[in-house]
Amino acid sequence: MDFLYVKALHIIFVVTWFAGLFYIVRLFIYHAEAENKLEPAKEILQTQYKLMAKRLWYIITWPSAILASFFAFWMLYKNPIYLEMPWMHVKLAFVLALYFYHYSCHRIFSQLQKDVIKYSALKLRIFNEIATIILFAVVFLVTLKSAINWVWGVVGIILFGIIMMMSIKLYKKIREKKSWEKAEREVLENDK
Template identity: 75%
Template sequence: MDFYYVKALHIIFIVTWFAGLFYIGRLFIYHVEAEKKEEPAKSILQTQYKLMSKRLWYIITWPSLFLASFFAFWLLYKDPTYLEMPWMHVKLAFVLALYFYHGFCHKIYKELQRDEINYSSTKLRILNEAPTVILFAVVFLVVLKDTINWIWGVVGIILFGVLLMIGIRFYKKIRAKKSWDKFEKELIKEDKKSEV
């Protein structure tokens, strides 16, 4: 098979792998947040999230990991000079971090399938940003290759991570405010009903 076809397949399965990782994180958050719902909504939602997670995890995410890796090894086999490039070593370190992240997501997936909730939705939101940081780092490495200034690249990735954390905290405050406003409106409605 031509080198460019292999490269195209590698990129396609990288995209589907990341799509699976991004969405599984959202499903984890929804599953945990459903724990606060009243019955029967809680059971209905969690059953649905378990099913959606199972399909996403085993039909899209795991196969994409294996296929992306298979085509990556094939590319390295067809052109081993990539392994001599310093940027590739850094990229492979980020890919290794992504494998660890995937493994950690599998652990959370198994826990949620057993109805074990060990993480808050806030912690899961923060965790869900890890593949975003890795994606940015890898894309910039692949595009810029040796022209990247490593110090500024690392600083940029750290700043990006900090901005994501600030964004998560800001979002949490907005959500809390909306929940409080909704609670106040419900209290006012109940007061008006009791007056009548």
């Protein structure tokens, strides 16, 4: 098979792998938030999220991770010169970090399938940004291939991550304030 076909297949499965990782953590967040719902809504929602997560995890995310890796190894086999390039070593370190992230997601997935909720929705939202940072780092690295440029790219990604975390906290405060105001209005209306 031509190298460019292998490269295209690698990119396609990297995209679907990341899509699965981004969405699975959203399902984790929804599952954790459903814990605060009253029955029967809580059970209905959590049952549905478990089913959606199971299908996503085993039909899209895991196969995509395996196929992305398969085509990556194939590309390295066809062009071993890549292994001599410093930027590739850094990229492979980020890929290793992505595998650790994937494994962490698998642990959370397994816990939620057993109705064990160890993380709050906020912690899961912050956790979700790790995949974003890895994606940005790898794309900048592969595109720029220059040590200085990718360093600035990673610094930018870290700043982006900090801004995202601050945005999440601000969003949570706004949401809590609106929830509090809504509760106050309901109390005042009931008092009338």
